[in-house]
Amino acid sequence: MRRVNPDERAKIAFWLNGRRVSGEAEPRMLLTDFLRHVLGATGTHVGCEHGICGSCTVLIDGVAQRGCLTLAAQAEERAVTTVESLAGADGALNALQTAFQKHHALQCGFCTPGILMSFTDYFARNPNASEADIRAVLGGHLCRCTGYAGIVEALVEASRSGNPAA
Amino acid sequence: MSQVLGKPLLRKEDPVLLSGRGRYADDLPVPNGTVHAHIIRSPHAHATILRIDASAALAEAGVWAVVTGEDVRRISDPFLIALKPQINQWSLAVERVRYFGEPVALVVADTRYLAEDAAELVQIDYEPLPAVVDLEAARSPSAPLLHPEARTNEISVRRFSYGDPKGAFEGADARVALTLDYPRNSFTPIECYVVVAEYRPHEKSYDVLANFQGPFSTHAVMARALRVPGTKLRLRIPPDSGGSFGIKLSIFPYIVLAALAARITGRPVKWVEDRAEHLAAASSGPNRITEIEAAVRKDGRILALRLDQIEDYGAFLRAPMPGPLYRMHGAVTGAYDIANVEVTNRVVLTNKMPASLIRGFGGPQLYMALERLVQRIAIELHLDPLEVIKRNVIAREKFPYKAAAGALYDSGDYLRAVELAVGNGRLEDLKRRRDVARAAGRPYGIGFAAIVEPGMSNMGYLSTLLTAEARDKPGPKNGAISMATLNIDPLGAVSLTADVTVQGQGHATVLSQIVAEQLGLKVGDITVILELDTLKDEWSIAAGTYSCRFSPGAAVAAHLAAVRMRDKLAEIAAKQLNILPDDVEFADGMIGSRNNPDNALPFGRVAGTAHWSPVMLPEGMPPGLRETAVWSPPGLEPPSSEDRVNTSLTYGFVFDMCGVEIDPLTFEARVDRYVSMHDAGRLLNPLIAMGQMRGSFAQGIAAALYEEFVYDENGAFLSGTFADYLVPTVGEIPPVEILHMETPSPFTPLGAKGIAEGNCMSVPACIANAIADALGVKDVRLPATPRRLHALMAAAEPKRPPPTSRGGR
Ligand code: FES
Ligand code: FES
Numbered sequence: 012m013r014r015v016n017p018d019e020r021a022k023i024a025f026w027l028n029g030r031r032v033s034g035e036a037e038p039r040m041l042l043t044d045f046l047r048h049v050l051g052a053t054g055t056h057v058g059c060e061h062g063i064c065g066s067c068t069v070l071i072d073g074v075a076q077r078g079c080l081t082l083a084a085q086a087e088e089r090a091v092t093t094v095e096s097l098a099g100a101d102g103a104l105n106a107l108q109t110a111f112q113k114h115h116a117l118q119c120g121f122c123t124p125g126i127l128m129s130f131t132d133y134f135a136r137n138p139n140a141s142e143a144d145i146r147a148v149l150g151g152h153l154c155r156c157t158g159y160a161g162i163v164e165a166l167v168e169a170s171r172s173g174n175p176a177a
Numbered sequence: 178m179s180q181v182l183g184k185p186l187l188r189k190e191d192p193v194l195l196s197g198r199g200r201y202a203d204d205l206p207v208p209n210g211t212v213h214a215h216i217i218r219s220p221h222a223h224a225t226i227l228r229i230d231a232s233a234a235l236a237e238a239g240v241w242a243v244v245t246g247e248d249v250r251r252i253s254d255p256f257l258i259a260l261k262p263q264i265n266q267w268s269l270a271v272e273r274v275r276y277f278g279e280p281v282a283l284v285v286a287d288t289r290y291l292a293e294d295a296a297e298l299v300q301i302d303y304e305p306l307p308a309v310v311d312l313e314a315a316r317s318p319s320a321p322l323l324h325p326e327a328r329t330n331e332i333s334v335r336r337f338s339y340g341d342p343k344g345a346f347e348g349a350d351a352r353v354a355l356t357l358d359y360p361r362n363s364f365t366p367i368e369c370y371v372v373v374a375e376y377r378p379h380e381k382s383y384d385v386l387a388n389f390q391g392p393f394s395t396h397a398v399m400a401r402a403l404r405v406p407g408t409k410l411r412l413r414i415p416p417d418s419g420g421s422f423g424i425k426l427s428i429f430p431y432i433v434l435a436a437l438a439a440r441i442t443g444r445p446v447k448w449v450e451d452r453a454e455h456l457a458a459a460s461s462g463p464n465r466i467t468e469i470e471a472a473v474r475k476d477g478r479i480l481a482l483r484l485d486q487i488e489d490y491g492a493f494l495r496a497p498m499p500g501p502l503y504r505m506h507g508a509v510t511g512a513y514d515i516a517n518v519e520v521t522n523r524v525v526l527t528n529k530m531p532a533s534l535i536r537g538f539g540g541p542q543l544y545m546a547l548e549r550l551v552q553r554i555a556i557e558l559h560l561d562p563l564e565v566i567k568r569n570v571i572a573r574e575k576f577p578y579k580a581a582a583g584a585l586y587d588s589g590d591y592l593r594a595v596e597l598a599v600g601n602g603r604l605e606d607l608k609r610r611r612d613v614a615r616a617a618g619r620p621y622g623i624g625f626a627a628i629v630e631p632g633m634s635n636m637g638y639l640s641t642l643l644t645a646e647a648r649d650k651p652g653p654k655n656g657a658i659s660m661a662t663l664n665i666d667p668l669g670a671v672s673l674t675a676d677v678t679v680q681g682q683g684h685a686t687v688l689s690q691i692v693a694e695q696l697g698l699k700v701g702d703i704t705v706i707l708e709l710d711t712l713k714d715e716w717s718i719a720a721g722t723y724s725c726r727f728s729p730g731a732a733v734a735a736h737l738a739a740v741r742m743r744d745k746l747a748e749i750a751a752k753q754l755n756i757l758p759d760d761v762e763f764a765d766g767m768i769g770s771r772n773n774p775d776n777a778l779p780f781g782r783v784a785g786t787a788h789w790s791p792v793m794l795p796e797g798m799p800p801g802l803r804e805t806a807v808w809s810p811p812g813l814e815p816p817s818s819e820d821r822v823n824t825s826l827t828y829g830f831v832f833d834m835c836g837v838e839i840d841p842l843t844f845e846a847r848v849d850r851y852v853s854m855h856d857a858g859r860l861l862n863p864l865i866a867m868g869q870m871r872g873s874f875a876q877g878i879a880a881a882l883y884e885e886f887v888y889d890e891n892g893a894f895l896s897g898t899f900a901d902y903l904v905p906t907v908g909e910i911p912p913v914e915i916l917h918m919e920t921p922s923p924f925t926p927l928g929a930k931g932i933a934e935g936n937c938m939s940v941p942a943c944i945a946n947a948i949a950d951a952l953g954v955k956d957v958r959l960p961a962t963p964r965r966l967h968a969l970m971a972a973a974e975p976k977r978p979p980p981t982s983r984g985g986r
Contacts, residue, residue, distance in 0.1 A: 053204035054197020094197035119681025120194030121419030158875030
């Protein structure tokens with residue numbers, strides 16, 4: 012493993028949504044700050060920086076993680092997937108995103124990317140999730156606008172569609 | 178006739194936000210050379226600042242400045258407030274700190290990480306002072322003074338009397354009294370505050386980007402603090418915002434602070450608030466103690482009310498405080514027909530973070546008192562609480578109804594709303610559930626709440642705070658101006674701006690519906706731009722998104738602009754089609770003759786005439802297609818000489834009913850069934866309206882059961898993370914059955930009232946009533962946490978509830 016001094020910047024490289032990306036960061040830089048301010052991928056949001064709200068959730072090697080509790084250096088040489096990857100190249104929304112719009116599952120949309128990424132991971136592993144399962148996973152996210160009802164409806168519908176994350 | 182208005186259209190905002198392509202404040206590019214700020218905050222609730230030594234920090238590479246209260250005092254003025262005893266507040270603490278988390282110094286460096294490092298090198302010496310946290314204690318003459326120059330912590334006391342409360346109390350069959358203590362909380366948007374400020378020395382002007390929400394009356398407060406005319410403070414609001422709920426008004430001291438830092442450093446300065454800062458110091462709703470008493474007839478009819486409202490605004494009074502005491506003032510009698518009222522309003526300062534705007538704005542505190550009182554009246558007179566509500570609500574024939582303290586309620590049929598809500602077996606079901614639970618030994622109660630939801634504030638309401646003579650000096654304040662501008666370009670493309678700030682409601686969709694409806698276009702044809710720029714866009718003091726001003730306000734301005742545009746296009750088309758303007762119809766992107774569908778032109782062709790060929794326009798018509806409409810509803814008068822004030826333009830109605838069961842083992846309150854009936858006049862988009870009601874409901878649940886800003890007796894803040902301040906997750910929000918009826922407002926052309934605040938106001942009271950019923954207790958403190966419920970159950974009066982058989986436990 013590479014050793015870097017605390018105040019030294021080092022090049023960090025990984026795959027972001029299938030593209031090879033790199034940038035310089037101190038070892039202490041958070042993955043969220045690296046994504047947003049070094050790479051300019053601002054779709055991933057920061058709501059608390061202490062691991063509770065879930066709005067920073069991204070996939071690392073396909074597994075949902077809190078970006079605010081991850082150092083940029085920890086993503087080195089791994090595959091990071093963010094909300095920007097979900098829609099098709101033509102901008103067409105995927106089944107999960109479509110269900111969110113249909114059920115008015117977002118208002119300000121600030122919590123939304125984290126929820127979408129959590130369920131992109133979860134539905135990939137659990138294609139036939141029950142509403143109770145969905146609610147348990149959604150419990151890892153805070154939304155202040157919606158009261159969650161529309162989010163649950165959207166997730167249940169997306170789960171039933173059979174191929175929610177496609 | 179409606180094509181798109183009133184339909185539950187999906188939001189046009191969503192695809193962008195769902196794709197991670199939103200443009201929130203922290204997403205936008207910053208000017209070259211931008212430096213970053215970190216705020217050093219007070220670790221004390223009350224202390225004198227003895228010394229700030231920044232030399233070690235300033236010696237660090239990449240550190241631009243450490244700004245202190247002394248710098249700020251030199252180059253800026255204290256913020257204007259609504260009251261005379263000058264309570265000076267600058268954007269940084271000067272000489273003293275008065276609450277935990279108060280900004281003391283600003284470190285500016287090349288990066289945020291560096292600024293935070295340097296902050297650790299700043300030496301600040303404090304001498305702690307005794308702090309006063311408790312609201313009642315702060316009123317005592319021996320209490321430590323927050324602002325010695327004010328000579329008291331109770332900085333405003335006003336008494337109001339309407340009708341003959343004294344006579345009514347003397348002649349009443351009975352009196353029922355109650356004291357309530359409403360807690361501090363916030364609705365903590367998931368996006369925190371963001372400011373990017375630039376200073377242009379040659380123009381002596383500031384250019385600021387911030388996720389500020391309004392009201393833009395505060396723009397004047399900021400400009401005055403910066404000692405510049407309004408045109409030298411250009412404030413730009415980003416296109417997207419991660420929620421606000423009133424909270425993003427209170428970014429304004431930070432706008433001034435970042436602007437001053439930009440001036441001091443000569444660099445653009447960016448500051449992003451973190452969550453710990455937000456919880457400790459951004460903004461809180463005020464806590465309030467209310468002593469309320471009713472004079473009643475023995476059938477439960479309320480003859481008079483007396484309220485003593487003591488509200489805790491924390492360490493400073495910020496504009497537009499004390500709004501929560503006065504925004505509801507005209508409607509202080511709520512949904513009830515009560516002619517005689519006496520109100521005392523007290524504004525008190527304590528060593529807590531300053532209170533400010535928050536969704537519901539005074540409503541939750543008022544209705545907690547009023548609705549708990551109505552329940553007590555029923556208990557003490559041995560009546561059914563629902564009967565007491567029904568006997569007192571304003572009768573349909575009385576609308577428009579002039580409330581005792583001056584509100585002019587536009588429309589409603591409260592009794593019918595109540596009957597619809599309890600009907601269809603809903604109340605029976607609740608009672609059945611209650612009986613089953615009680616028979617099994619589980620405490621279960623039913624609560625009700627009937628509330629009036631004001632929409633679009635009269636900007637003069639706050640001046641009720643001053644005596645009639647004091648009001649006369651600066652001249653009257655009143656009204657509520659909304660503005661929107663509709664533009665059509667040379668190819669017939671339509672765009673709209675309006676004086677609202679985006680917070681996630683879906684205003685772009687609704688405004689598109691309003692314009693499309695008039696012009697016969699599709700919603701997708703209308704581009705709505707709500708990223709407000711104070712130098713280039715239309716706005717006045719009421720601009721912003723707060724106090725439910727969208728549906729009765731900005732939406733109406735957009736409607737008026739669209740109607741004017743339609744009239745103008747109709748005249749242009751009439752000339753080209755050789756028909757009368759009355760015969761012109763707008764449909765499916767065509768403008769043509771109603772009587773002869775073949776005689777029509779494409780919308781863009783007619784619109785283009787105004788740009789390309791002014792000679793073809795009707796005689797005297799100015800070319801171009803741009804209409805700015807200003808909606809300034811009549812009826813929002815300044816407070817009268819008797820202190821009566823019509824505090825808002827529209828008044829919706831909400832009736833809630835719920836069943837709450839308290840777990841005898843965990844002491845958790847579980848909402849078993851919740852029904853909420855709304856009358857918000859005409860719905861402009863039922864899908865979006867439903868979203869607002871559901872979101873508001875969840876925040877009501879949060880306030881009732883979970884969220885509270887807690888301080889210890891020395892003023893230490895105990896709710897500093899989301900692990901301490903409990904924002905409900907999906908598991909904590911019970912289902913709600915939302916019902917709706919429409920009595921359109923006669924006071925606005927669209928008939929729509931506010932809808933986003935009602936449940937914030939009704940839910941805490943309704944749940945408190947259910948808990949009181951479940952436990953047979955009089956005093957219910959919110960949030961009703963297991964700890965509090967356990968204490969109540971230990972102390973419950975033994976005679977109630979009388980479970981007939983104990984369950985298996
Ligand atoms: S920002 Fe990472 S959990 Fe809140
Ligand atoms: S949509 Fe605003 S926080 Fe969830």
